Amino acid sequence: MNVLILHQNFPGQFRHIARHLVQRGHSVLGMGAKGSPGLKGVPALRYDIKVQAKPGHRYLGTITKAAQHGEVVAKALLELGRKGHPEPDVILAHPGWGEALYVKDVLPGARLVSLFEFYYHASGVDVGFDTGPEGSQPGFDLAATLASRNLLHLMNLERCDAGVSPTSWQRSLHPPTYLPKISVAHEGIDTTLMAPDPADRFTLPDGRVLAPGDPVLTYVARHLEPYRGFHVFMRALPEIQRRNPRAVTVIVGGDGVSYGRKPAEARNWREKLLAEVGGRLDLSRVVFTGQLPYAAYRSLLQVSAAHVYLTYPFVLSWSALEAMACGCLMVASNTPPVAEVMRQGENALLFDFFDLDGLAARVTEALTRPRDFTALRENARTTVVQGYGIEQGIARYMALLNGSQASLSDSPA
Structure with missing residues (x-):
């Protein structure tokens, strides 16, 4: 299958699944912002984001910047299509900066799988946890800002075909309406490379x-x-x-x-x-x-x-x-x-x-x-x-890319 992997810092969390797809003979194209590291063996398109100086109302800075990022990526995809690049069957995206917002408008037939790491809360999670001077204290302005930031996540949740979170707790932070859409799959740790070595110094x-x-x-x-x-x-x-x-x-x-x-x-x-x-x-x-x-x-x-x-x-x-x-x-x-x-x-x-x-x-x-x-x-x-090894992560991600919603019972938790 043809796979587009979209991550502002490509490959980001998708390093292992990208390598696996290439090794299995799938056609993979990476997309990342200018300066993203890329991945050997995976062709990548880099886009240049020039964010406008005035984002509008202070509560809406995140969503305005996200729209700008989404526009740049969507137009890059349109240009690829004009050049005859084959349309992807599947898009795997980190949507947290807005790059995935409009890909379904350009590629409506592609399956969009998005990674959801965190959904903001004005209390009960990170905000207000640390009541000392180092912490962020709850208040109306912060609550309004976080609620507005979540507009981006809600749009991404609505527009994707399937979502994935690295842990069950991170998944649980999202609105109950969307939980059936989100599976749990950590991207995987290389446990061969990261292993004890009594001879190391x-x-x-x-x-x-x-x-x-x-x-x-x-x-x-x-x-x-x-x-x-x-x-x-x-x-x-x-x-x-x-x-x-x-x-x-x-x-x-x-x-x-x-x-x-x-x-x-x-x-x-x-x-x-x-x-x-x-x-x-x-x-x-x-x-x-x-x-x-x-x-x-x-x-x-x-x-x-x-x-x-x-x-x-x-x-x-x-x-x-x-x-x-x-x-x-x-x-x-x-x-x-x-x-x-x-x-x-x-x-x-x-x-x-x-x-x-x-x-x-x-x-x-x-x-x-x-x-x-x-x-x-x-x-x-x-x-x-x-x-949490690479093998488990790849198996769960492949199920999502192939259209099978990964079962929560298969999660590491």
Whole structure:
């Protein structure tokens, strides 16, 4: 079949299914914005989005930009048709920026399968979860903005033939009317690449070499920010160091903001938290790496003695599942959708998101009694291999592309 894969950052989450389709002899065309990385072996069309300077009413910024993105993609598809490019049988899209809004107007006969990661709520999910100064507090303007953002999601839900969410909890956030349309399928983790390796080593910038068995505490996020609990982790770190005087903490992540907002009184959250707690830290035992190349990131996970993962009730990070696949001893916040994947005493050590002492206690258990948690490490990897591997993801995605609504009973949860 002819497949169009549409993702602003192509291939994004669709890397594994794109490769599978090509290997099976299907015709695949990728589409992504200018600067998207692309995927070897998959031809890709890149479009250039020039967003208009004035989006209109402040509540409607997201939907206005989405319409502009959708227009650019639709007209690119029209041009492809004029050039004789065969029409796709199936379109697999990430519609979150608006690119998929009008594809059915151009290609009404194609089956449109869209990925739905998150549906906004003004309360009860991420907004209002953190009542401290780092969190976003509910209010009318925010509620109106989020309701308006959801116009994009509602249009995408209405126009697609089938939807998919990575976890059951993320699916559950969408309006009940559309839930029968959304299946659960994680895109898949490469559990062959991301696996334990007792021979691996990680070299710190100062030349120190870390190996499996060393007291290495790891924390990873795309960016160091409250949505991923960076402020909680940093505030617990002085006590963690006090209880574990040999531990080396390696923190991976950039200084930008993926979710939420920047701090008002500092250039980034790393500087803000270091100003707050740095005087109580032994900074010779804290290493900020920035964002790492993938091979180095994998090596770090493979030498980790305890891996801390926190998140607001929000989208589950790939890094959490990749750490589990590497056999990390997970010390994680007991928040959705973490609790869907990790279970206390079975494949992880869980704590309340805001419990600094609980976090310090769990990390100390992990660092001082590593042999007691061998089974948790093994179970963490088994959880991902059996429920979140590439093979499972491909099977569920192929069912959706072929027109079979994937059963929720087949989901990893």
